[in-house]
Amino acid sequence: MGRVAGKIALVTGAARGQGAAHARRLCEAGAQVVITDIRDSEGEALAASLGPAASYLSHDVSSDAAWRSVIAAIKDRHGRLDVLINNAGIAVRAGLGDTDAELFERTVRVNQLGTFLGIKHGAELMKAGGGGSIINISSIAAVKAQPQFIAYTSTKWAVRGLTRAAALELAPAKIRVNTIFPGIIDTAMLTDAVPTLNVAEFGATNTPLGRVGTSDDVASAILFLASDESSFITGAEIAVDGGVIA
Numbered sequence: 001m002g003r004v005a006g007k008i009a010l011v012t013g014a015a016r017g018q019g020a021a022h023a024r025r026l027c028e029a030g031a032q033v034v035i036t037d038i039r040d041s042e043g044e045a046l047a048a049s050l051g052p053a054a055s056y057l058s059h060d061v062s063s064d065a066a067w068r069s070v071i072a073a074i075k076d077r078h079g080r081l082d083v084l085i086n087n088a089g090i091a092v093r094a095g096l097g098d099t100d101a102e103l104f105e106r107t108v109r110v111n112q113l114g115t116f117l118g119i120k121h122g123a124e125l126m127k128a129g130g131g132g133s134i135i136n137i138s139s140i141a142a143v144k145a146q147p148q149f150i151a152y153t154s155t156k157w158a159v160r161g162l163t164r165a166a167a168l169e170l171a172p173a174k175i176r177v178n179t180i181f182p183g184i185i186d187t188a189m190l191t192d193a194v195p196t197l198n199v200a201e202f203g204a205t206n207t208p209l210g211r212v213g214t215s216d217d218v219a220s221a222i223l224f225l226a227s228d229e230s231s232f233i234t235g236a237e238i239a240v241d242g243g244v245i246a
């Protein structure tokens, strides 16, 4: 019996990177997984590779209308939602002087508003099923500020606040809300933000455990928080960072 057998899970921003690893791990552990993203061809290919337990929906997390439509589609197809991973995110390298109102607002819309809308709309469907688990992806940047990423850093701090406030509001409905702080994880987000970065070397040098993190490292924590093994954990912050925050 898989650790999340029979659960219905939604993973946003899952066409590639960490979200793709979470979708794969949840499928392997018995869940039916709805993958969403704005990278449609990659998302569809991933869902096809995972077989009938996975499906793909095009979904911009910064849009209230898109959230309503995705949740309605899950209700129609599966009748309920047990696990929601608010994983979609953007990180643009820009310090205070280079961050204009448009970049700041765009980052807020994806990382912060997107997480808020996911909690809001996802929780409504979870309530109908008697409870669930919401996992919000923050960052070590929510503990340790990152220079040159002022918009990103501020939205990842906001995800901590969203998580705690929602955990308290949704506890009576048996919906748990937790957050994960990934450390330096080897995905395209880092090289998209800093094209010259040697990710393996940067991770090994700046991580106490001496290596860069992988998407699978984070997926292990996701599986635990998605499963009933974590049934008494809500409002928590789990760092998967090889000791960076320590």
Ligand SMILES: NC(=O)c1ccc[n+]([C@@H]2O[C@H](COP(=O)([O-])OP(=O)(O)OC[C@H]3O[C@@H](n4cnc5c(N)ncnc54)[C@H](O)[C@@H]3O)[C@@H](O)[C@H]2O)c1
Pocket (backbone or CB within 6 Å): 012, 013, 014, 015, 016, 017, 018, 019, 036, 037, 038, 039, 059, 060, 061, 062, 087, 088, 089, 090, 091, 110, 137, 138, 139, 140, 181, 182, 183, 184, 185, 186, 187, 188, 189, 190
């Ligand atoms: N890579 C790291 O070192 C690191 C560290 C800490 C936290 N994180 C966080 O982990 C999460 C996953 O990032 P990743 O490392 O896999 O990077 P990634 O860039 O590979 O994945 C992010 C995904 O989000 C999707 N996305 C972007 N805007 C979207 C939107 N408006 N609607 C829907 N999807 C959208 C992208 O298409 C992409 O597939 C992000 O929230 C990121 O901030 C990453």
